[in-house]
Amino acid sequence: MSITGIILAGGHSSRMGENKALLQIGGKTVIERIANQLASMSSEMIIVANNQEEYQFLGLPMVSDQWKEKGPLAGIHAGLTASNTLKNLIVACDMPFISTELGKILLKKLDTHQAAVPEIEGRLHPLYAAYRKDTKEAAEQALRDNRLRIREFLHDINASIMKGDELKRMGFLYEQAHFFNMNLPDEYQMALKMAAEKGKHPK
Numbered sequence: 001m002s003i004t005g006i007i008l009a010g011g012h013s014s015r016m017g018e019n020k021a022l023l024q025i026g027g028k029t030v031i032e033r034i035a036n037q038l039a040s041m042s043s044e045m046i047i048v049a050n051n052q053e054e055y056q057f058l059g060l061p062m063v064s065d066q067w068k069e070k071g072p073l074a075g076i077h078a079g080l081t082a083s084n085t086l087k088n089l090i091v092a093c094d095m096p097f098i099s100t101e102l103g104k105i106l107l108k109k110l111d112t113h114q115a116a117v118p119e120i121e122g123r124l125h126p127l128y129a130a131y132r133k134d135t136k137e138a139a140e141q142a143l144r145d146n147r148l149r150i151r152e153f154l155h156d157i158n159a160s161i162m163k164g165d166e167l168k169r170m171g172f173l174y175e176q177a178h179f180f181n182m183n184l185p186d187e188y189q190m191a192l193k194m195a196a197e198k199g200k201h202p203k
């Protein structure tokens with residue numbers, strides 16, 4: 001298994017008001033939960049962070065953005081630049097309930113595409129998606145041109161947009177929780193409730 005799991009943790013969490021990667025859910029920080037999930041799918045991991053001291057406790061390799069204050073596309077670029085593997089799974093640090101089953105489906109799609117990105121009920125999820133290392137050049141060009149929308153970057157590469165129906169046909173029964181991301185304090189409270197419910201009715 002030659003796969004790198006890349007966690008984007010270089011944002012400002014300004015809507016949350018505190019570092020959302022370090023919020024606790026079920027006795028663990030969100031970033032630890034994600035790292036644990038990624039560990040089962042990848043041979044290497046990288047954290048892309050601009051304030052690295054905050055994540056030293058994870059004991060994982062870290063890199064910083066080369067393009068500063070450009071948002072998640074710069075995180076994707078930095079992660080792919082540092083990666084030593086063709087196949088990479090990128091995850092935002094604010095998605096507490098990602099599915100490893102989905103991660104494996106997205107990574108498999110890289111046999112035929114440069115990227116695989118879920119689109120669930122009309123909403124694209126490029127921050128839980130698989131990217132080949134060879135998309136780094138297109139990311140760099142987009143950053144150079146100051147085209148920072150990931151949706152546009154996906155047009156520049158051979159990306160497979162995987163809709164809910166296709167995922168269902170492949171036997172993956174998605175839940176909204178898999179794509180849940182926390183931006184606001186209320187959404188953190190919601191995540192705590194979701195985790196408590198999951199604990200009551202484990203699958």
Ligand SMILES: Nc1nc2c(ncn2[C@@H]2O[C@H](COP(=O)(O)OP(=O)(O)OP(=O)(O)O)[C@@H](O)[C@H]2O)c(=O)[nH]1
Nearest residue numbers: 008009010011012013014015048071072075092093
């Ligand atoms: N490496 C890197 N990651 C980023 C950057 N901006 C956002 N991210 C990450 O991308 C994901 C989604 O980020 P957002 O929620 O859109 O932005 P944020 O800055 O974290 O939060 P807000 O300040 O509330 O907008 C999170 O995992 C962020 O850590 C960046 O400039 N560099």
